[in-house]
Amino acid sequence: xxxxxxxISTIGDSAAKRQLLPEMVNRHGIICGATGTGKTVTLRLMxxxxxxxxxxxxxxxxxxxxxxxxxxxxxxxxxxxRLPLFNLDDxxxxxxxxxxxxxxxxxxxxxxxxxxxxxxxQMLNLNDNxxxxxxxxxxxxxxxxxxxxxxxxxxxxxxxxxxxxxxxxSRYGNISPASLGAIKRxxxxxxxDGADALFGEPTLALDDLLDEAKVHLLxxxxxxxxxxxxxxxxxxxxxxxNLPEAGGQLKIALFFDEAHLLFDDLPKRxxxxxxxxxxxxxxxxxxxxxxTQNPLDIPEAILAQMGNRVQHALRAYTPKxxxxxKAAANSFRANPVFNTATAIGELAVGEALVSxxxxxxxxxxxxxxxxxxxxxxxxxxxxxxxxxxxSASPLAKNIAIHWIENLPTNSCRNGRWxxxxxxxxxxxxxxx
Numbered sequence: 001x002x003x004x005x006x007x008i009s010t011i012g013d014s015a016a017k018r019q020l021l022p023e024m025v026n027r028h029g030i031i032c033g034a035t036g037t038g039k040t041v042t043l044r045l046m047x048x049x050x051x052x053x054x055x056x057x058x059x060x061x062x063x064x065x066x067x068x069x070x071x072x073x074x075x076x077x078x079x080x081x082r083l084p085l086f087n088l089d090d091x092x093x094x095x096x097x098x099x100x101x102x103x104x105x106x107x108x109x110x111x112x113x114x115x116x117x118x119x120x121x122q123m124l125n126l127n128d129n130x131x132x133x134x135x136x137x138x139x140x141x142x143x144x145x146x147x148x149x150x151x152x153x154x155x156x157x158x159x160x161x162x163x164x165x166x167x168x169x170s171r172y173g174n175i176s177p178a179s180l181g182a183i184k185r186x187x188x189x190x191x192x193d194g195a196d197a198l199f200g201e202p203t204l205a206l207d208d209l210l211d212e213a214k215v216h217l218l219x220x221x222x223x224x225x226x227x228x229x230x231x232x233x234x235x236x237x238x239x240x241x242n243l244p245e246a247g248g249q250l251k252i253a254l255f256f257d258e259a260h261l262l263f264d265d266l267p268k269r270x271x272x273x274x275x276x277x278x279x280x281x282x283x284x285x286x287x288x289x290x291x292t293q294n295p296l297d298i299p300e301a302i303l304a305q306m307g308n309r310v311q312h313a314l315r316a317y318t319p320k321x322x323x324x325x326k327a328a329a330n331s332f333r334a335n336p337v338f339n340t341a342t343a344i345g346e347l348a349v350g351e352a353l354v355s356x357x358x359x360x361x362x363x364x365x366x367x368x369x370x371x372x373x374x375x376x377x378x379x380x381x382x383x384x385x386x387x388x389x390x391s392a393s394p395l396a397k398n399i400a401i402h403w404i405e406n407l408p409t410n411s412c413r414n415g416r417w418x419x420x421x422x423x424x425x426x427x428x429x430x431x432x
Contacts, residue, residue, distance in 0.1 A: 001022035001023075001053045001054070001055075001250070002022070002053060003019035003020065003021055003022065004019060004020040004021075004022065004025075004046060004049040004050060004053070005017060005018075005019055005049065005372050006018050006019060006020055006042075006045070006046075006310070006354055006356070006369060006371065006372060007352070007354065007369035007370050007371040007372045008085065008086070008369060008370050008372075009367050009368065009369055010351065010368050010369065010370050011335075011337050011338060011367060011368050018354055018356070018367055018369055019356070020046070020308055020356045021356065021357065021358070021359060022050075022053065022055075022250060023248070023250070023359070024307060024308060024356065024357040024358075024359075024361065025050065025055075025250055025253055025287035025308075026250055026282040026285060026286060026287040027282060027287070027305075027307035027308065027357055027361065028278065028282070028287060028288045028289065028290075028305055028306050028307060028308070029287070029288075029289045029290075029306055029307065029308030029309060029310070029356075030259075030289065030290045030291075030292070030295060030298065030303070030306040030308075030309050030310070031043055031046075031289060031290070031291045031292075031310045031312075032291075032292055032293060032294060032295050032309075032310070032311050032312065032314075032328065033293065033310075033311065033312025033313055033314065033352070034293055034312070034313055034314050034315055035293065036349065037312035037313040037347065037349055038312050038349050038350045038351070038352070038371060039291060039310070039312045039352075040063075040065065040066070040257075040291075041350065041371065041374055041378070042310055042312070042352060042371050043059070043066075043255055043257070043289075043291050044066065044069060044374045044376060044378075045371065045372055045373070045374045046255070046289070047059055047069065047096070047215055047253075047255060048069065048096050048215075048374055048375050048376055050253050051096050051097070051213060051214070051215050052096075054213045055213060055250060055251075055252065055253060056209055056210055056211075056212065056213050056214055056215075056216065056251075056252045056253075057214075057215050057216065057252065057253045057254075057255065058209055058216045058218070058235075058252060058253070058254050058255070059215060059216065059217050059218070059254075059255045059257070060218045060220050060228070060232065060255065060256050060257045060258075061217055061218060061219050061220060061221065061257060062220045062221060062223075062228065062257040062258040062261075063221060063257070063258075064219060064221030064380065065379075065380050066217055066257075066380070067098070067100065067217060067219070067380040067381040067386065068376055068377035068378055068379050068380050068381060069095070069096045069098055069215055069217060069376045069377075070095050070096060070097075070098030070100075070215075070217075070376070070381055070385070070389055071095050071376060071377040071381060071385065072093040072094050072095045072375070072376065072377060073093040073094075073373075073374060073375055073376050073377045073378065074090060074093045074377070075377075076378055078350070079373045079374070079378070082350070082370070082373045083373060085370065086372060086373065088373070092373075092375055093375050093376075094375045094376070095376060095377075096214075096215045096375075096376055097212075097213070097214045097215065098214065098215050098217060098389060099214050099215070099216045099217070099393060099395055100217055100219065100386060100389060100390065100393075101216060101217065101218045101219065102218060102219030102220070102222075103197060103219070103222060104219075104386070105219065105386065105390055106390075106393070106395065106396055107197075107200075107202065108198075108204055108218055108231075109197075109198060109199060109200050109201070109202065109203050109204060110198065110199060110203050110204060110234060111148065111149045111150070111199060111200075111201075111203055112148035112149060112150065112151070112153055112154050112199050113138075113141075113147070113148040113149070114203065114234070114238075115199070115230070115234055116138075117131070117134045117135045117137070117138045118131070118135075118270065119230050119233060119234055119237075119270075120134065120154075120230075121134050121135075122226075122230060122233075122266070122267070122270060123190060123195065123226060123227060123230045124183065124186040124187060124190055125186060125226070125265075126182075126183065126186065129176070129179055130179050130182055130183055130186075133175065133176065133179045133180065133183065134183060136172055136173075136175070137157055137158070137161055139172070140157075140160075140161065140168065140172060141157055144160075146160070149199070149200060149201065150196070150199045150200035150201070151191065151195065151196035151199050151200070154187070154199075155187070158180060158183060158184055158187065161175060161180060162177070162180055165177065165180075190224075190226070190227070193224035193226070193227060194222070194223065194224060194227065195224070195227050198227060198231060206238060206239065206242055206243070208395060209252060210251060210252055212395075220257075225258075225261045225264070226261075228258075228261055229261045229262045229263075229264065229266075232256055232262055233262060233270070233274065235254075236254075236274065236277050236278075236281065236288075237273075237277065239252075239281060239284060239286055240277045240280065240281045240284060240286075243281075243284035243285065243286065244284070245283055245284065246283065246284055246285030248285075249285050250285050250287060251284070251285030251286060252285065252286055252287075253286075253287040253288075253289065254286065254287065254288045254289065255289045255291060256288070256289070256290055256291060257291045258291070258292065259290035259291055259292045259297065259298065260292045260293075260297035260298070262274070262290075263297070263298065263299055263302075271299060274302065275299070275301045275302050275305075278302050278305050279305055289308075290306070293314075294314065294324050294328065295309075295311070295327065295328050295331055296324055296327055296328075303331070307356075307357045307361070307363065308355070308356045308357060309331065309332065309353075309354070309355050309356075309363075310352050310353070310354050311328055311332070311344060311352060311353040311354075312347060312351070312352045313344065313345065313346075313347035313348070313349075313351070314328060314344050314345065315345065316345055325341055325344050325345060326341050328341075328344055329341035329344055332353065332355050332363075332365075332366035333355055333363045333364065333365050333366060334365065334366065335365040335366045335367065336365075338368065340353065340366055343368055347368070350370065350371050351368065351369065351370055351371065352368075352369055352371055353366050353367070353368055353369075354366065354367055354368075354369045355367070
């Protein structure tokens with residue numbers, strides 16, 4: 001796989017090209033910068049370049065402005081100005097093969113049982129007592145043979161526990177009606193935030209993301225931040241648990257926009273687990289890139305795992321912001337040619353400080369780059385273009401066919417007629 005072109009150096013007269021080595025993508029990376037400094041364009045460039053080399057890429061689009069990856073670029077004055085600096089012309093522009101996931105496109109769903117009680121408790125913002133009761137409810141569902149596929153199943157489980165509380169107490173101990181009531185209230189609160197759309201059939205199969213070298217774009221623009229963060233944590237856990245050792249072969253790259261949302265209010269036990277996954281998932285052939293405004297948004301232990309770093313401009317008007325700039329500068333290997341902290345505040349739009357790992361896995365000295373222009377369109381797709389993409393998507397057709405062909409015989413459960421087994425052979429009680 002050819003190196004990924006990031007930009008040309010603006011230090012000195014060499015105009016040397018700087019590249020990211022593909023074999024170092026699974027050492028992870030971070031793209032930082034204040035709003036409007038160009039970090040989203042850098043994200044777009046890296047996604048295009050990795051995908052052009054035959055790698056599937058999964059990208060979250062929290063602001064709803066990345067769907068233009070599916071259309072060729074051109075017509076943007078600032079991009080056109082940069083083409084001659086990189087010896088490019090209009091033939092450079094091209095679309096990336098795009099699969100759109102989200103509310104109005106391909107459904108990215110999982111089962112309640114696949115998410116597990118710990119991540120579900122975090123989504124519901126439960127306290128320790130309520131989280132312990134939720135663990136017990138999952139155990140009851142397992143032992144009673146109650147499938148947990150969608151939001152209605154979880155609702156039915158809570159009602160079942162309320163109705164059978166006295167009978168269940170003899171086997172499982174006291175089930176507090178106050179805690180059940182609190183879970184139900186929080187359940188209804190996140191339902192209003194759209195959590196129910198995340199669960200149900202057809203569920204996501206990892207092969208859908210890995211089989212073809214496509215860009216898989218998740219439209220998270222309408223997603224509540226807490227739901228967004230739990231979904232990404234679940235995806236990381238799924239990849240780590242289900243992918244085999246890759247022997248150094250890169251299988252997929254993940255780009256998580258607004259990455260600070262993954263770690264906001266995350267309890268230490270979950271943070272420790274995420275840290276462990278980030279450390280070990282590289283052996284499964286997975287590279288993770290966090291996109292956020294400030295590197296301090298990422299917990300220090302996880303930030304230490306980010307071998308490839310792109311820093312766009314940060315503005316420092318307050319003492320706190322000045323400390324953040326110094327911390328960002330200290331995360332780079334120093335370059336004696338310029339002062340890193342000073343340069344961070346001087347960067348123009350489309351410039352960045354970059355340090356990637358060399359072939360020995362050693363961070364290179366930080367360099368100041370003019371970022372390579374992207375090949376795709378900067379403006380998002382229109383509704384008509386989105387429908388055209390969906391109509392031509394083999395994955396959309398395969399998901400629909402799989403769902404129809406695997407509809408099972410109905411079975412009565414808890415007084416409601418529901419499909420007995422639709423979860424691709426998965427079961428309840430998966431630990432997180």
